[in-house]
Amino acid sequence: MNILAHIGRAVLTLMQEVGSVALFLKDGLLQGLTPKIYVRQILDQMLKIGYFSLPVVGLTAFFTGGALALQIYLGSSRFNAESLVASIVALGITRELGPVLAGLMVAGRVGASIAAELGTMRVTEQIDALVTLATNPFKYLVGPRIIAAVVTLPILVAIGDTIGIMGGYIVGTRSLGFNSYAYLRNTADFLELDDVTSGLIKAAVFGFIIAVMGCYHGFNSKGGAAGVGRATTNAVVSAAILILAANFALTSLLFSE
Amino acid sequence: MAEAHILLDGVRKSFGSKHVLNGVKLAVPKGHSLVVIGGSGTGKSVMLKCILGILQPDSGTIRVAGENVVGLSGKARDDYLQRFGMLFQGAALFDSLPVWENVAFGLIQGRNMARAKARDIAIEKLGQVGLGPEVGQLYPAELSGGMQKRVGLARAIAADPEIIFFDEPTTGLDPIMADVINNLIVDCVKRLGATTISITHDMASARKIADDIAMIFRGEIIWQGPAKTIDASGNPYVDQFIHGRAEGPIQMDVLKP
Numbered sequence: 001m002n003i004l005a006h007i008g009r010a011v012l013t014l015m016q017e018v019g020s021v022a023l024f025l026k027d028g029l030l031q032g033l034t035p036k037i038y039v040r041q042i043l044d045q046m047l048k049i050g051y052f053s054l055p056v057v058g059l060t061a062f063f064t065g066g067a068l069a070l071q072i073y074l075g076s077s078r079f080n081a082e083s084l085v086a087s088i089v090a091l092g093i094t095r096e097l098g099p100v101l102a103g104l105m106v107a108g109r110v111g112a113s114i115a116a117e118l119g120t121m122r123v124t125e126q127i128d129a130l131v132t133l134a135t136n137p138f139k140y141l142v143g144p145r146i147i148a149a150v151v152t153l154p155i156l157v158a159i160g161d162t163i164g165i166m167g168g169y170i171v172g173t174r175s176l177g178f179n180s181y182a183y184l185r186n187t188a189d190f191l192e193l194d195d196v197t198s199g200l201i202k203a204a205v206f207g208f209i210i211a212v213m214g215c216y217h218g219f220n221s222k223g224g225a226a227g228v229g230r231a232t233t234n235a236v237v238s239a240a241i242l243i244l245a246a247n248f249a250l251t252s253l254l255f256s257e
Numbered sequence: 258m259a260e261a262h263i264l265l266d267g268v269r270k271s272f273g274s275k276h277v278l279n280g281v282k283l284a285v286p287k288g289h290s291l292v293v294i295g296g297s298g299t300g301k302s303v304m305l306k307c308i309l310g311i312l313q314p315d316s317g318t319i320r321v322a323g324e325n326v327v328g329l330s331g332k333a334r335d336d337y338l339q340r341f342g343m344l345f346q347g348a349a350l351f352d353s354l355p356v357w358e359n360v361a362f363g364l365i366q367g368r369n370m371a372r373a374k375a376r377d378i379a380i381e382k383l384g385q386v387g388l389g390p391e392v393g394q395l396y397p398a399e400l401s402g403g404m405q406k407r408v409g410l411a412r413a414i415a416a417d418p419e420i421i422f423f424d425e426p427t428t429g430l431d432p433i434m435a436d437v438i439n440n441l442i443v444d445c446v447k448r449l450g451a452t453t454i455s456i457t458h459d460m461a462s463a464r465k466i467a468d469d470i471a472m473i474f475r476g477e478i479i480w481q482g483p484a485k486t487i488d489a490s491g492n493p494y495v496d497q498f499i500h501g502r503a504e505g506p507i508q509m510d511v512l513k514p
Binding site: 038117121124125126128129130131132133134135136140 | 306309310311335338339341342343345346347349350351352353362363366367368412422
């Protein structure tokens with residue numbers, strides 16, 4: 001009986017959480033993304049979410065591209081297919097690793113900081129103070145973060161894609177002995193527009209997930225410093241899991257077309 | 258006699274099985290200063306949040322200037338909140354903004370005033386609470402607790418509201434700074450002619466700023482009368498509270514060693 005009670009409780013908690021995320025999402029979209037639009041806040045968040053994530057995303061992409069080139073070279077040389085390295089690096093980065101790794105890195109960097117900032121604002125009554133100053137916190141805090149993340153993540157990923165392919169190129173030409181012109185030719189010939197856009201669509205969805213999870217957990221944090229800490233952890237973990245799940249769903253969706 | 262400026266009747270609010278407000282009945286005439294006293298956890302803050310609409314009461318009516326204000330939404334709610342100013346217990350200053358922008362926040366965001374003009378008003382209001390213009394450039398984290406409270410007060414009066422709420426304005430301050438804040442509250446309220454509700458458990462502060470005093474206990478107003486008559490209330494609960502005795506009709510849930 002005890003086991004059943006535990007399972008029941010876990011399921012109820014999960015359902016309750018899903019329900020409250022859905023209600024938060026409703027307010028976030030209906031109130032947060034309708035006028036009045038705080039342009040200054042959106043630009044500020046774009047700077048924080050997008051621009052300041054560039055080093056992290058760039059480094060991640062660079063090393064991933066390099067490692068990918070090495071691995072694929074190792075695998076493909078077993079059946080004399082080394083010429084595939086350039087094209088598979090490009091494909092792997094743009095379709096899969098670019099958006100997913102950028103999404104996870106930004107979830108750790110930005111999701112955590114959104115949850116910590118809004119969580120602190122909640123426990124120190126700054127969010128209530130916004131209300132008393134006739135400012136809707138969904139419009140002032142949540143909306144700008146969602147918009148900024150959805151707009152900047154694809155841009156980040158596009159830059160990351162370029163850097164990742166460059167990482168593969170540098171490893172390929174410097175240590176694997178590829179001809180520089182042939183490597184680039186291979187990449188350009190093989191890559192299709194769809195490969196890139198499917199990755200950018202994913203990035204936009206991941207940005208949405210990161211901002212919503214950060215805002216939701218921050219908004220609902222309670223109980224001082226410990227509560228803010230919990231909110232931060234939950235924001236990152238839930239965003240990371242949702243990103244991986246959404247990635248699978250989107251890949252099968254975009255793949256079946 | 259005209260209807261009171263703020264009128265609560267039969268306001269109830271429960272959180273789960275915990276009944277926080279049990280039919281609060283309260284009337285504050287225009288231009289009066291009401292101080293609500295009561296121990297921790299008796300529903301003082303919840304009452305203010307119900308009037309502001311941050312929390313929705315389960316039942317009962319709340320009327321401000323003759324109009325029902327329960328369940329306002331959208332533009333009507335924004336307009337309603339424009340009439341309020343509130344000083345929070347922990348000041349609740351926005352720590353990402355400099356002091357002057359904190360004070361000017363309601364003017365810039367709530368009323369779309371030009372930043373330069375709002376800044377001039379903010380500097381003027383800072384002057385009224387005894388802070389020089391140079392303080393405007395600092396960030397809230399750089400201020401002492403007393404200064405933060407004064408900035409919070411300046412923010413509460415910045416838009417010349419007709420109603421101001423003070424949530425434990427002197428808690429956590431030394432007695433001298435507490436008296437400075439009390440004087441500022443009296444001055445500011447007199448200048449604006451605002452109706453105010455303050456909640457506190459500091460009797461020195463209550464005597465200084467109140468026209469009327471009401472005592473809340475277990476979610477009900479058990480006594481209300483002019484501040485001068487509080488020593489002769491004839492109410493054992495009030496007597497116990499204002500003299501700060503552990504023995505009396507109010508029993509704290511403390512286990513005897």
